[in-house]
Amino acid sequence: MTTHDRLDMTAGLPWCVAAWLLGVGLYGVATSRNYVHLVACLTVVQSATYVVLLCVGYRWGAGPPIFYAHPPGTPAVDPVVQALVLTDIVVGATVSALLLAMCVQLHKRKGTLDPERLRPMRQ
Amino acid sequence: MMSILAPLPVVLPLSIAALxxxxxxxxxxxxxxxxxxxxxxxxxxxxxxxxxxxxxxxTYWFGGWQPANGLTLGIDFVIDRFGAGFGLLVSILFAATFVFAWGYFESVRAHFHVLMLLFMAGMLGFSLTHDLFNMFVWFEVMGVAGFALTGYRLEASALEGGLNFTVMNGIGGYLMLCGIGLIYARAGALDFTALSRAIAVHQGDPVVAAAFCLVVTALLIKAAVVPFQFWLSDAHAVAPSPVSVIFSGSMVSIAIYGIARLYWQVFSADAAIAPIFHRLLLAAGTASTLVGGIMCARQRHVKRLLAFSTISHVGIMILGVALLSADGTAAMMTYLIGHGLVKGALFMTAGILLALCGGIDEIGLRGHGKSIWPAGLAMTTGGLLLAGAPVGIMDAGTHMLDAAASRAGEAWVIAVLFFGSALTGGAMLRVTGRVFLGLGPMQGEETHAPTEQEDERSSRPLWLMLAPCCGLLLLAVAGGETISHVMNQAVPAFINPAQPAPSQAFPKAPHPLVPWLATSLALAIAAWDLSRQYMPRRLRRSADTLMRTFRPLEAAHSGLIGDYVGWLVLGLGIFAAALALG
Incomplete structure (x- = not known):
């Protein structure tokens, strides 16, 4: 595997997209006035990780890493990062589900989801 | 034998949780x-x-997937004394907590126990793994279990604190994954050994530096180091007290252990990183120690006070890592174990207050602790140990750190340690004096408690809650010499066999008076706060003016997630800029 020049083989575009998603997602989280919106922004931050990982493993002109129809040795994209992305999706789903469940409970108790009006430990 | 033992610390709690x-x-x-x-x-x-x-x-390869032809595909655990020692601390804290929480969580299907066992498996996996992505997985396992446990009681304040905790640590996890992606792009491997070998080839590579920045930032968020510390005081203050025991005792410090492990076993291969990392960690550690200490002294909510003291002590541990030397690392590990035991015990005494006195506000509880005076003794012991009393594991760690700092030519670190211990210990002793002795009345302040009325189930007798607490304190007092000896022996295998092993002698204080001085300063701080009304007016007013200068610090801990994310981005920016500019 010529892992060393993997970065140089891919164009810069996916990296720019990932950086943009990370930045815009963090901006959304920082300025959000509603926790459901905030959770959505958090998933935008997470999609930056998908783009980074897929871009790392991508190889021009290669097929999917499934050797059912092709003989082993056919050029294929890196299966390791695809496994990482799968794990990432599971983690992301868990965190979002937990956050949204907390939002539901909080809304039941306080009747609002505005971070400005919900502060733990107001002094 | 070892190949049977190696996976068990993770497999056992996971399977019991499922059952x-x-x-x-x-x-x-x-x-x-x-x-x-x-x-x-x-x-x-x-x-x-x-x-x-x-x-x-x-080294234990899961499923026997050993590296072949220079290609590492398998995932491995590497068991060394540091990892096993940390695992031992985690297991002891969990055992003590399960006894402390006996009958506290009456839930269908034992959800509390399942989550706690998952939490434990996550921490043990994190401390033993030798694969970067596997590390991320354990990081998230303990994260998710921690998020759920924070909001377990489904009260409004617990949910608000839990949300801030989840969002900040969630962002941390995503940053870490981005970093892992970058380093995989360069190295084509995830195993620590293979990574380190690849990094050694790419000296001064910006992609490696960027990956390092992202991964370490994620761990610094988990470790609650300034400027990433804001979530901790919200989450630890509102989580159920058995959960706070684990949070402050081991979840925060595990990230510091992780930083040390990643630096020594992976990123130290790139020589360009060391000098910048050294300066950054020294600055962050000093800031954490002082900010945590000052904020700690200003709190009246006992669990929030303890949370800030954790931030302060985390700063001290970071200073140990920052020295980037064998003896600094051994000192950090010794201090970490001592702090875990003491802080766990102190959160248990806070839990006893919640359960038996029906409150957690220091001023509201004045004199209410007289009937449960044994808990007061435990709290005093804990406070004195935090303040640097010359006995036990924390004291041994302090001396090792002092010695390591002077040897590295950074003797000013001793002063930072001194103030951190005195401020946090003083605050703790003040609480003890007020709650258990009824000192220091504050007229008209009783009603201004910072949170809604809080209490925890009082179904348990005092002795049942106090027994695990005293057990932890006993370990913390008795283990000083043993732990520092084991850590000194363990450090060469952890960092780099080429490094000289630190001296095996039991460390001495820089001057025999220094530990007494820190303890006396802590006692003086506590005595000042408790006897304010007898002090001359002029003195009182100038002290108030001094305290007022720290008000912006208080205001920065606003509880607003937007502010916290702003600070996070700022911290990440500083880290990245320092690495980019050298």
Whole structure:
């Protein structure tokens, strides 16, 4: 595997997209006035990780890493990062589900989801 | 033998958690308590066995996937004394917590125990793994279990604190994954050994530096180091007290252990990183120690006060890592173990206040603790240990750190340590004096408690809650010499066999008076706060003016997630800029 020049083989575009998603997602989280919106922004931050990982493993002109129809040795994209992305999706789903469940409970108790009006430990 | 033991610390709690989830509703209510306690004790025994057997690190490849032809595909655990020692601390804390929480969580299907066992498995996996992505997985396992446990009581304040905790640590996880992606792009591997070999080839590579920045930032968020510390005081203050024991005792410090492990076993291969990392960590550690200490002294909510003291002590541990030397690392590890035991015990005493006095506000509870004076003794012991009393593991760690700092030419670190211990210990002793002795009345302040009325189930007798607390304190007092000796022996295998081993002698204080000075300053701080009304007006007014200068610091801990994310981005920016500019 010529892992060393993997970065140089891919164009810069996916990296720019990932950086943009990370930045815009963090901006959304920082300025959000509603926790459901905030959770959505958090998933935008997470999609930056998908783009980074897929871009790392991508190889021009290669097929999917499934050797059912092709003989082993056919050029294929890196299966390791695809496994990482799968794990990432599971983690992301868990965190979002937990956050949204907390939002539901909080809304039941306080009747609002505005971070400005919900502060733990107001002094 | 070792190849049987190696995966057990993770496999055992995970399988017991699954079994509890399936069968717990068929069993009497106390059975899950007993099973969970026994599991934690069994894990502790396994860690002790491993500690005895690993003179040199032992590598365990899951499923026998050993590296072949220079290509590493498998995932491995590397057991060394540091990892096993940390695992032992975690197991002991969990066992003590399960006893402390005996009968506290009456839930269907033992959800509390299942989450706690998952939490424990996550921490043990994190401390033993030798694969970067596997590390991320354990990081998230303990994260998610921690998020759920924070909001477990489903009260408004617990949910608000839990949300801030989840969002900040969620962002941390995503940053870490981005970093892992970058480093994989360069190295084509995820195993620590293979990564380190690849990094050694790419000296001064910006992609490696960027990956380092992202991964370490994620761990600094988990470790609650300034400027990433804001979530901690919200989450630890509102989580159920048995959960706070684990949070402050081991979840925060595990990230510091992780930073040390990643630096020594992976990123130290790139020589360009060391000088910048050294300066950054020194600055962050100093800031954490002082900010945590000052904020700690200003709190009246006892659990929030303890949370800020954790931030301060985390700063001290970061200073140990920052020295980037063998003896600094051994000192950090010793201090970490001592702090975990003491802070766990102190959160238990806070839990006793919540359960038996029905409150957690220091001023509201003035004099209410007289009937449970044994808990006051435990709290005093803990406070004195925090303040640097010259006995026990924390004291040994302090001396080792002092010695390591002077040897590295950074003797000013001793002063930072001194103020951190005095401020946090002083605040703790003040609480003890006010709650258990009824000193220091504050007229008209009783009603201004910072949170809604809080209490925890008072179903348990005092002795049952106090026993695990005293056990932890006993370990913290008695273990000084043993732990510092084991850590000194363990450090060469952890960092780099080429480094010279630190001296085996039991460390002495820089001057025999220094530990007494820190303790006296802590006592003086406590005495000043408790006897304010007898002090001359002029003196009182100038002290108030001094305290007012710290008000912006208080205001920065606004509880607003937007502000916290802003600080996070700022911290990340500083880190990245420092690495980019050298």
């Amino acid at each position: 509890l989830l399936i069968f717990a509703h068929l069993w009497p209510a106390r059975v899950p308590d007993a099973i969970a306690t026994l599991t934690a004790l069994a894990t502790a025994a396994i860690c002790v066995l491993m500690l005895q057997r690993v003179a040199t690190p032992f």
